[in-house]
Amino acid sequence: MQHLTVRPAVASEQKALEAVQWRASLNNPGDREHLLANPDAIELPLAQLEAGGVFVAEVTGSIKGFAAILSREDGDAELDALFVEPRAWRQGVGRALVDHCFSAATASGATSLHVVGNPHAEAFYISCGFRTVGTQQTRFGVGLLMKRGLP
Numbered sequence: 001m002q003h004l005t006v007r008p009a010v011a012s013e014q015k016a017l018e019a020v021q022w023r024a025s026l027n028n029p030g031d032r033e034h035l036l037a038n039p040d041a042i043e044l045p046l047a048q049l050e051a052g053g054v055f056v057a058e059v060t061g062s063i064k065g066f067a068a069i070l071s072r073e074d075g076d077a078e079l080d081a082l083f084v085e086p087r088a089w090r091q092g093v094g095r096a097l098v099d100h101c102f103s104a105a106t107a108s109g110a111t112s113l114h115v116v117g118n119p120h121a122e123a124f125y126i127s128c129g130f131r132t133v134g135t136q137q138t139r140f141g142v143g144l145l146m147k148r149g150l151p
């Protein structure tokens with residue numbers, strides 16, 4: 001995708017980014033019913049935006065996706081959210097967001113970026129340099145514990 005840039009999100013984008021999350025999640029066949037039954041699962045807290053760990057991918061001012069990282073107690077970072085506009089899927093937006101998050105995390109001292117991945121996204125995460133290290137029960141099923149960085 002041409003002219004894709006990734007930048008920190010601003011608090012005023014909260015609703016627009018939650019809307020991206022809705023559109024992306026509803027396009028996952030396995031997640032659709034869970035989300036429609038549990039709409040509270042879609043939330044991007046203002047505090048998270050204000051803390052500076054949310055990043056937006058855009059092309060000439062048009063938002064294509066966003067990602068969020070959080071610090072972990074072990075000093076590493078957690079990829080807490082990653083959502084791309086369905087119309088922009090398979091154009092490198094997700095990979096650009098992951099790479100940006102990994103750079104931001106390692107610049108802050110983390111040695112690895114972790115994610116609890118939805119099984120349908122495993123091939124994507126592996127393509128982005130993650131490896132699967134376990135599983136974890138989540139609210140909507142089994143998630144894959146995945147990690148990119150030092151062992």
Ligand SMILES: CC(C)(COP(=O)(O)OP(=O)(O)OC[C@H]1O[C@@H](n2cnc3c(N)ncnc32)[C@H](O)[C@@H]1OP(=O)(O)O)[C@@H](O)C(=O)NCCC(=O)NCCS
Nearest residue numbers: 024082083084089090091092093094095117118123124127
């Ligand atoms: C998962 C998601 C973030 C991927 O974003 P994307 O912008 O489409 O991903 P990219 O274009 O950067 O893909 C990079 C590579 O990952 C792999 N990949 C991406 N989507 C894939 C899919 N559906 N199936 C298999 N491989 C896939 C491919 O190797 C791809 O490279 P290629 O297109 O050159 O073959 C996006 O589909 C999405 O927002 N899904 C809904 C929300 C979600 O599931 N988020 C993750 C929750 S854990």
